[in-house]
Amino acid sequence: MxxxxxxxxxxxxxxxxxxxxxxxxxxxxxxxxxxxxxxxxxxxxxxxxxxxxxxxxxxxxxxxxxxxxxxxxxVGLTEQDVAEMFSLRQTLESFALRLCADRDDLDWGAFEDPLARMRAAADVSDAATFALADLQFHALFYELSGHRRLNALWRDNEPTFSTLLTLTTARDVDLHPSAESHAEILEYVRAGDLERALRELEVHLEGASRRLREARREASVEAP
The missing domain is CATH 1.10.10.10 (Winged helix-like DNA-binding domain superfamily/Winged helix DNA-binding domain)
Structure with a gap:
């Protein structure tokens, strides 16, 4: 091969x-x-x-x-498969954000470490480290949602989500806007402004979907 x-x-x-x-x-x-x-x-x-x-x-x-x-x-992934993966993640994560926003006992401090690591990685343009911290940040919403089956769905799909994230992060010339987008999502959820948090999440995932489509188009041109 x-x-x-x-x-x-x-x-x-x-x-x-x-x-x-x-x-x-x-x-x-x-x-x-x-x-x-x-x-x-x-x-x-x-x-x-x-x-x-x-x-x-x-x-x-x-x-x-x-x-x-x-x-x-x-089997591969068609464009429809990719669209379904992103729409699935948006649906799952929107639910996770709602559940976290409803909790009175949630430890919001748990998000500070991955957020700090994203900002540090952005300062040195380290996309690989950024992607790992990014994944941990999003995983926390599922883990802290208090919904065991929702978290299990995330874990089932996490390997593919992680790959999507790694590929899209690698295409960001400047990682700082992405880091601050995460900070805004967290700030909105903590403040109880769920609608703004969900809008920011939607924009966040739409950008990732676009970058992945670009990567796949380039790969198809380069493939023998």
Missing amino acids: GLDVTPLKQTNLGEQVARELRVLIVDGRLVSGVHLIEADLSRDFGVSRGPIRDALRKLEAEGLVETRQRGTFV
Whole structure:
């Protein structure tokens, strides 16, 4: 297959393989119908077939690949799939914000650490660190919502959401506006101004969706 990836040498190899393949599928470099051959992937990643199988099982559970009689093939993400992922996240997160706003005992201080790390990452243009803090910030709304099943839905979709976030963050020339958008969402929710918080969240996700579509268009042009 000859994928342009870095051989893996650390623990949790199956998760690392899944993460690498997930990015290639989400950004469109691995398109629907591509046959993922274990032997080729094992060579490309520099690992045994065990972690490859673990990764493919994980991606199949996420709906990104499927196993047929002749092997495992990329299902991929269509433009409709991408639109559905963002609309799903907006629906889930809007509900999470409402639940958090209704809680009298919520520890708002928990948001300060990821927000501070986003601002610090923005100062040095570190998109990867920013994306990790960004994900933690949003995850807190689900964790602190008090809704166990809502949080479980987030966790089920978190690997794909995380990949979407990493890809869109990498396209931001200046990360400071995104950091302040998060600060505004938090400020509005804490102040009880839920409608402004939901509007800011909508703008936030619309921008991310647009950047991902741009990344996928560029990847489709570059793909052989």
